Amino acid sequence: MAHIPLPEGLPGILGPLAFRPETAGPLTERAQVLLRGPSPLAPGEREIIAAYVSKLNGCRFCHGSHAGAARALLKGKEAVVDAAFKDPAAAPISEKLRALLVIAGAVQKDGRGVTAEMAAAAKRAGADDHELHDTVLIAAAFCMYNRYVDGLATAVPPDAAYAAMGERLAAEGYRAP
Amino acid sequence: MAHIPLPEGLPGILGPLAFRPETAGPLTERAQVLLRGPSPLAPGEREIIAAYVSKLNGCRFCHGSHAGAARALLKGKEAVVDAAFKDPAAAPISEKLRALLVIAGAVQKDGRGVTAEMAAAAKRAGADDHELHDTVLIAAAFCMYNRYVDGLATAVPPDAAYAAMGERLAAEGYRAP
Numbered sequence: 001m002a003h004i005p006l007p008e009g010l011p012g013i014l015g016p017l018a019f020r021p022e023t024a025g026p027l028t029e030r031a032q033v034l035l036r037g038p039s040p041l042a043p044g045e046r047e048i049i050a051a052y053v054s055k056l057n058g059c060r061f062c063h064g065s066h067a068g069a070a071r072a073l074l075k076g077k078e079a080v081v082d083a084a085f086k087d088p089a090a091a092p093i094s095e096k097l098r099a100l101l102v103i104a105g106a107v108q109k110d111g112r113g114v115t116a117e118m119a120a121a122a123k124r125a126g127a128d129d130h131e132l133h134d135t136v137l138i139a140a141a142f143c144m145y146n147r148y149v150d151g152l153a154t155a156v157p158p159d160a161a162y163a164a165m166g167e168r169l170a171a172e173g174y175r176a177p
Numbered sequence: 178m179a180h181i182p183l184p185e186g187l188p189g190i191l192g193p194l195a196f197r198p199e200t201a202g203p204l205t206e207r208a209q210v211l212l213r214g215p216s217p218l219a220p221g222e223r224e225i226i227a228a229y230v231s232k233l234n235g236c237r238f239c240h241g242s243h244a245g246a247a248r249a250l251l252k253g254k255e256a257v258v259d260a261a262f263k264d265p266a267a268a269p270i271s272e273k274l275r276a277l278l279v280i281a282g283a284v285q286k287d288g289r290g291v292t293a294e295m296a297a298a299a300k301r302a303g304a305d306d307h308e309l310h311d312t313v314l315i316a317a318a319f320c321m322y323n324r325y326v327d328g329l330a331t332a333v334p335p336d337a338a339y340a341a342m343g344e345r346l347a348a349e350g351y352r353a354p
Contacts, residue, residue, distance in 0.1 A: 152310065
């Protein structure tokens with residue numbers, strides 16, 4: 001049961017967004033800017049970073065929905081997407097995305113853990129400064145979203161629910177509820 | 178040195194906000210809504226939560242600037258503000274704020290660590306559902322801001338700089354740079 005009385009039938013972050021419309025607008029607008037706005041990183045790559053950090057934070061709702069979005073955005077490459085979450089070091093992804101996932105994983109633990117070596121490795125693999133910036137910001141933002149969702153003990157839908165959720169997020173993006 | 182070329186003379190979060198104006202707007206708007214917008218928690222209480230979480234995350238810039246803002250908003254009670262960061266369990270603060278800081282501390286570690294007992298204790302101490310919600314969201318948001326600031330290795334001003342910064346944040350709030 002959630003720690004505050006959230007509206008029925010709205011899983012995960014949708015409950016607190018509806019509970020507190022005053023704070024929902026900027027939260028949703030940010031997700032749209034971060035995950036779909038102008039960026040050298042493709043929306044599918046950004047969803048992989050979001051889902052990976054959410055997995056590290058143990059947030060089932062955020063991992064499920066953003067993994068679903070990544071799969072929907074990268075149709076035909078679902079196995080690659082799944083491998084990226086499971087073991088980015090071994091997954092058949094670009095060296096650039098691999099290096100950015102190392103940075104995202106460091107941010108998830110503690111921002112101070114991102115080293116000059118990690119940044120240099122990402123640049124050697126082809127990442128530019130905006131990609132590095134956006135990776136840090138997306139990873140940091142999901143450390144917020146994950147805690148917002150789990151800190152209020154929101155409703156967690158069953159695994160079967162995330163494919164449709166991901167398709168919708170891929171098609172429509174993020175909008176205020 | 179920062180991991181990306183940030184503009185000179187802009188410490189902490191101001192560097193990346195100026196580097197990437199596309200994402201700066203929603204980030205700053207959120208800080209204003211969370212810390213100054215309508216809430217049953219006073220702005221000074223919200224700045225204490227923000228500064229406490231930033232301290233737990235070891236983010237010197239965010240702790241310094243938000244502790245400065247809390248001190249400026251609670252003039253004459255600076256010693257109480259400092260005690261709240263140092264040891265909330267023993268500080269001469271309201272039982273409500275003490276219980277909310279317990280929740281904020283749990284969110285900082287892992288959203289899943291907030292227990293029904295913590296929420297019940299806060300409610301017994303007089304916190305309502307909005308105060309509980311806002312505490313979780315502010316604590317979660319600073320897990321983002323802290324990681325954004327430190328994950329890019331932004332410039333950290335000396336301790337002497339934060340009093341003036343806090344006065345300005347207390348007087349003017351948060352606005353896009």
